[in-house]
Amino acid sequence: MRVSNTLIGIWSMFTGLASLVIIGAGIWLATKHEDTTCIKFLQWPIIFLGIFVLVLSVLGIFGALRRNTCFLWIFLASYFILILLLIIFTIFAFVVTNKGAGEALSNKGFKEYRLGDYSSWLQRRVEKTSNWNRIRSCLSDAKVCKSLDEKYPTETEFDKAKLTPLESGCCKPPVLCGYTFENATNWAKGKGYDATASEDCLRWDNDQKNLCFECDSCKAGLLQNVKKDWRKVAIVLIVVLVIMIVVYTIGCCAFRNNRRGGYAPAGKYGA
Structure with missing residues (x-):
């Protein structure tokens, strides 16, 4: 027994x-x-x-x-x-x-992510100012976008890139904003620019320390990972x-x- x-x-x-x-x-x-x-x-x-x-x-x-x-x-x-x-x-x-899931884009190798697609519990974790300030600073210090310019020097190569959710959300402006490609982390307000398409269009900054780290798309990319x-x-x-x-x-x-x-x-x- x-x-x-x-x-x-x-x-x-x-x-x-x-x-x-x-x-x-x-x-x-x-x-x-x-x-x-x-x-x-x-x-x-x-x-x-x-x-x-x-x-x-x-x-x-x-x-x-x-x-x-x-x-x-x-x-x-x-x-x-x-x-x-x-x-x-x-x-x-x-x-x-x-x-939550990425949205496939026509003629693009990467997907884009919307914060509203994820659960409200996860959204609250990243929308809280004190949380996101710490996370944003950490992501910036980690230089998650540093290699994109070398890996994708032309617009054609960038459009075909299989970007990670974090790279797609934090390292470039949303496609619907209509920014003009200069390099992977530098975008100009060309003729197609539409500031009303998304609040993230106004948050984009070519400063390498800022980029789209204040964007909802960056928060969404993080939540996808x-x-x-x-x-x-x-x-x-x-x-x-x-x-x-x-x-x-x-x-x-x-x-x-x-x-x-x-x-x-x-x-x-x-x-």
């Missing part, structure tokens, strides 16, 4: 490894892209969640292999709460990243959630067996 305890010990080890994956996902969000590096409120909940899962895994291993009913009870109660929180967090991640990365993390969380549910089910069996007293005293096995 010690099978359940052994299984929960083994499964808790797998959960411990899964917690390292969660922590790694948070670190990946914090370091992979310039945009997510600048948004600290997105990755820290994931990192803390991973640490919490790791602590519970240690409790599960200790409680199961030492056949300590008290630790198993704490493990199961905490795991139940954690599973509920993980379900809520995963659903939330999919809901807030459900909206966030959406893509969060979706990847949410898939990882689903896998971890399945593992945790299996661990919890086996843990309930181990706890019930311990309560029945179907085990020899721990000291007999060197515990």
Whole structure:
């Protein structure tokens, strides 16, 4: 009858490894892209969640292999709460990243992004002045547009470019504004210029420190990258959630067996 305890010990080890994956996902969000590096409120909940899962895994291993009913009870109660929180967090991640997609443009290799297409929760995070001032400064310091002039020296090459959402939103004015191409990060108000087409048309600045970093299109480009990365993390969380549910089910069996007293005293096995 010690099978359940052994299984929960083994499964808790797998959960411990899964917690390292969660922590790694948070670190990946914090370091992979310039945009997510600048948004600290997105990755820290994931990192803390991973640490919490790791602590519970240690409790599960200790409680199961030492056949300590008290630790198993704490493990199961905490795991139940954690599973509920993980379900809520995963659903939330999919809901807030459900909206938003780039708009394909005729004869252009890149897409453009509109802030209003994304969830209101994400919009509020970047529209808050204190948040965006910090993010904007971080993006500017990261020089996310610095290589465009060299990579796409002509208008034809630029039109065919596969720009990232951040490059499309922050490094050039929206196409509908009608600016005239001079180089990838320098645009003139030619005959086709229309200041009324979008508020972003007035926000564009050829100063390399400004460009379109105050534009809604820049905020939208950032959120598109966030959406893509969060979706990847949410898939990882689903896998971890399945593992945790299996661990919890086996843990309930181990706890019930311990309560029945179907085990020899721990000291007999060197515990």
